[in-house]
Amino acid sequence: MRIIQDNTFKILQPRYYSKFQCDPIKCYETCCERWKIIIDKSTYQKYIQSENATIKEIVKTGLSINETSVNDDDFAIIHLNNEMGCPFLNQNNLCEIFIHMGESSLSKTCKSYPRAVILVNDVIERGLEMSCSIAAELILLNESGIEFELVMDAVKLNDIYIVSPTIEDSRQIEIIKEIRTTVINLLQTRTVELSGRVAIVGSFLNQIVGSIDFSNIHHEEALSKIKEAKSLINLREFKTTKNDHQLQDIRQFDYLNTILSMKFKEGDSISFFSKRYIECLMQVLDAFGRIKNKELEKHYKRNFEKYLKPYLDKKSYILENFLVNYVFIYGVELFKSNDIWTSYLKICVIYGLIKFNLVGLATYHKGMNDDLALKLIQSLSKTIITDKSYLESVIKYLEREKLVELTKVTTLITD
Template sequence: MEKQTVLLPQYMREFSCIGPACEDTCCAGWKITVDQKTYKRYEEVQGLASTLPLLEHLKKIEASPGSRHFAEIQLTTGSVCPFLNQEKLCSIHSQLGESYLSNLCVTYPRVSNVVDGIHQKSATMSCPEVARLALLNPNGIVFEEIQEVVDESRWEAIRIDTNDPKPVRRYFLELRKFTFEVLQNRKYPLSERLLILGMLFEELQDRLSSGEAEEVPSMISSYRNQIEQGLIKERSTSLPTSIADQMELLRKSIDMHLFNGVNHKRYLQCIMESLRGIKFMGDRVDKDSLEAYKNAYRSHYLPFMKEHEYVLENYLVNNMFKKSFPVGTDIFEEYMTFIMHYALIKFHLIGMMGYHKEDFDMNHVIMLIQSYSRTFEHAFKHSRQFLSWLKENGKYNLSSLAILVKN
């Protein structure tokens, strides 16, 4: 096969699975599907004496809409893949070879998309090694183009054509370029960068809803000029701040997800440490929890982030690239989802810093963002549920976005 152009963040060139040395496993705790092509290969080799009892542990998905998710591996009572051996290695891979792995297993944690025919590859931070490589680079996420052989049959992708008549698709490249330009502009604190983008996307969605898509380039140009001239700061500082409201909104989000079921022990540990660290064990903010939150923010979070704010910047840039933001029809809603994730991570960090105090270090950051990504970013139902709650309660607006971001 011929090599093709692939756009990727530089950390992808360093990434390789660390196998048994990994502190987590991608072979337990969630649904593992098998594509139809791989399932048929298992049927073909099942009769051979040297093979594993493959089909015994697979169940066809009757309601499957296509061939990519044709069957599901039946996990053990401990929610572990039955093909994971005692050395924390895959028996299918070791006995049959990589070519017998399903699309999901052979590609994870890699994520692939295509924009105007250019393949784009990144990875999810639900993998601890990816989280370390992507988050801990103080120089930020840098993208480059390489030439690589692409196996299209293994390439599960969001596909974007900027000749698409849909306005967001038409201006995708300009919007993404500006988004990353703002996110990586360290002349402004990260919270202000997020507010600038929030103001743009709210205004932009109003224009798109009114059929004024042709205004997108001039809006981007206007915001770019305001940033360069320092005029945008006044607008962002006028947006509301309420620590108590922020805490209650985020506790609501956490409770929703706990109600739906969280079974990842690493993330459950982070939740409990963060809530204990700010004395927020009830569902309402009281004087003690508010003061504990403010103290943890001032005494631990601010000093830590003065040196390491690039970690959250890298998280956002990687996540938006991975999700091909903006890709949907409602750009403000899409952006609010990213803000929700950012705000929850920040909330947990403040609480965990209050819990661990001087013992808090970068290992806690990696543990949180990795376990959070594994729990939330692969559970789209939660994001939709929380956004629906915001809409139903009149909190789906720029003011609520500001409350989630500002301290």
């Protein structure tokens, strides 16, 4: 990452961003537990050099050098206590760093979250992570959809984590941003059912992967190919052929159930699962656990139609906002030229898992409401999206099962 002095930047952000304010009273899940917490070198040195008796006692066992550090931003690790909480939290769930050393001594991690900040060609892009319950509500319940704005603002670069894409060619970044903009526009095309929009995104990206040679990229030619791919999108076709997947999605429950089960074998320890997600998961398992295997697929589809679909028909914007926010926050890295299709597979997996869990919750509660939907999406975001090794294992599973082609992977998302 380039080192730039604090300055005023042109910033692209969703309009919701300026409305966010941390509120511990309204927060349903503290951000100070069940994370792998890294801290920067400067913060580490402040803590180990502190003369405060409370801080000195905590750092004896609460901090260590990160043996896999790649730069000063992830120089050290905070070790969680037996309750999987930050050791700097006291019995009243208040931060001892804040109390004894002041807000300015908080680590970059603590100052940043849930803000996601990216520096792209001297323009900052920023949004909010949906693993924060307050942010999730702000993002997901916006019925008119996520809108974006350009603002000018001063940013203290040394106070927060800034992600810079690992892409050196500025022309390539422009191409990736054009792809991301197209994907977001497609996801917000409400004349098509949401699952159909995700399939349309796949059709668009499939054409991009097949038509642009990213190893020998020509800027104008690439932009022309993107424009051509957009022109080939047929929204009417996706309206009328949605049911063409009915024969091939007979194993939708089986695939998604297997993918979710892999989380326990291939992903982070269950001790890092969001507590709220564990609550949701227990109810999902209860909803499906009493059904005979041969009846599960029919049971799943029947209960989707009965308990979840009526809610989604009225409030599909909730899942739309999730997908748009996900693509915006992770888009520049998400659609790296050599990995565009894998990025799309991850979108389908995460979207499929959300719907799978929502069906289970709706079955358990005999219906769905905003509180349940927000709880599931926030807690699943905290548990799934950050677990890179798990998602990589899922991609390998899709490859083994020959589910990576467009007509196959949409098995995970069709209604």
